[in-house]
Amino acid sequence: MSDTLDQLKLHCLECNKCRLAETRTNVVFGVGVENAEVMFIGEGPGENEDLQGEPFVGRGGQLLDKMLNAVDLDRHKNIYIANMVKCRPPKNRDPLPDEQEQCITWLRNQVKIIRPKIIVCLGRVAATRLIKKDMKITKEHGVFFEKNGVIMMATLHPAALLRNPNNKPGAFEDFQKLRDKIKEVCTHTYD
Ligand code: URA
Secondary structure (H helix, E strand, O other): OOOOHHHHHHHHOOOOOOOHHHHOOOOOOOEEOOOOOEEEEEOOOOHHHHHHOOOOOOHHHHHHHHHHHHOOOOOOOOOEEEEOOOOOOHHHOOOOHHHHHHHHHHHHHHHHHHOOOEEEEEOHHHHHHHOOOOOOHHHHOOOOEEEOOEEEEEEOOHHHHHHOHHHHHHHHHHHHHHHHHHHHHOOOOOO
């Protein structure tokens, strides 16, 4: 087990545990600060992320950054962003169960090092795997759960908001609830 994110990342960049390694351009390990109290977890890299090696850098990422910034969160200052799978699934299909199983060890180790107080799942894939199997995002977004001492919440995936802008106000409310929760339980996110 690596002690730092940099060490873990070096191992992860060499990963060949599943077929996604064969088609990736870059491993998309994650971005953010090591002492983040809030962690966001998406599904998997798309085309732009695969090319640049960073999560959420396409149109969805721009929307995510806007919503983050609206509640004083910033990927380079006070949070960490990762994905369920670190390599792009071809044609942006959902990651297959065995790919998620192989890859989740990297995420578990990221969580062990960062020790976030709050995890926000971006979309169904992360929410059903990390919060509960039968999670219904459309109904249960913005609801806080607790698992193993970590507060968890899901919100709509930014790509889903781009497809369906009517849902943006609801997602924005999730971020406001998140801001209140951060103020309640975090010590340095809003320093
Ligand atoms: N969608 C995701 O779930 N993650 C990314 O990094 C980009 C798009």
